[in-house]
Amino acid sequence: MQDKLSLTRPRLLAAAIAGLLAAAAVPALADAETDALRRELAEQRKLIEKLLADREADKKAAPVAAAPAAAAPAPAAVTSTPGVRIYGILDGGIEHLTNVRDTTNTTQGSLTRMPSITATLPSRVGIAGTKDLGDGYKGIATAEIGFNTDDGTLGQGGRLFGRQLFAGVETPFGAMTYGRQWSMLLYAMMGSDLLGPNIYALGSMDPYLASMRYDNSVAWRAKFGGFSAGALYSTGRSVVANGGAPAAGNCAGEIAGTNQCRGWSVMAGYADPAWGVSGAVDEQRGGNGAAAPFFNGSAPIPFTRAADKDRRTNLGGYVKFGPAKVGAGWLGRKVDAAAGTTKSDAYYLTAAYTLTDKVTIDGGWNRMTNDDQDRNANLYVLRGFYSLDKALVAYLQMGHIANSELASYALSVGPNVAPPAGGSQTGTMAGLRYMF
8 A cells, every 4th residue: 555655646746746837837828838838748747657657567576586686696606716726735854764875885874864755745735726617517727836845946856837737627427637647546545555655655665656647648537426437548658858757767758650658547446434445557658768667776677668568556445443444455566678577566554543633643564575586675664643733743653674685675765765785774754744
């Protein structure tokens, strides 16, 4: 009723004003002028009534127009600004190593230092971007810089984005990416090898495990419930001129007319909160300037033909028991080159236990066997972590490696830290890890 009155009153007021104007004008105007004025006033009255009618129609249509506005967030996600996340790890400490052979191979002694490459995790800074494209599709990209905490220099042979650099599309059927990326062997071993890239770990006896990246690669990774799978192919696995990783066996990159320096890897696995299993195969091809080192004191194997193969095969798994987790696995390696076939087998058993919300301990046993070169070793690790904060962790760890008579696997990482052939080595390290 109030709305009707509010609309009726302006009409009455307009009509009254028009009538008064007309009555006042009659004595002063001629008949023709009066008729013209009446027509003009009538038109103005119609215009006022039309404006009032339009106003009433707008009020009635307003609730209907509001419904699409409430549903607007759905299309807005398609045109949203890409999300950008900056993250990083700073991990470093002081290490003491025993029985280190010097560069002349004549004497050995202890070494106290701040390792550059890694501690419990390699130091890095990264930028990750995502763009929601709608219907379950996203644009994704990652650029990750690795650096040395002792002197601030770049890692991975001096590359700016040496750890990772890729872009692609995430779909309901998996993510397709291209660039410099991790081998699928890394993802397969993450669940079972709890020590991972630690300074004392399986990577001490096979440093490729800390640098298993591929240049010029296209990769697909997907997860369907508890099942996961992935595949990668590289048209040139390493480019020496841009700082290749010696542990991966440097190669000349993409060269016309040849399949040298290619590489590929595949993985598959299943995981749930209580247990998981996975397997992977990683194969590199030879090429100009390439070699296949076994890191045990023997000379690297020439690996210069496109037909040469360096294949690693992994099978591992884990189980959880409340605050405890146990992982185990096997990593076999086979190098087929002009000089012949050379094999090695690595076995690992790792475990972790959460004592309190601040204290965690873990450790493991690693064994490397290489019957073809008669070089074997056992490596033992024990670590303790104390969480000062969610982002800041203090740790203390100890490692010990025992080499067979001809072997000189190094406990720690970096050049000139290996023991003499047949020698044992012990290392201790205290440090801090900050994550953001």
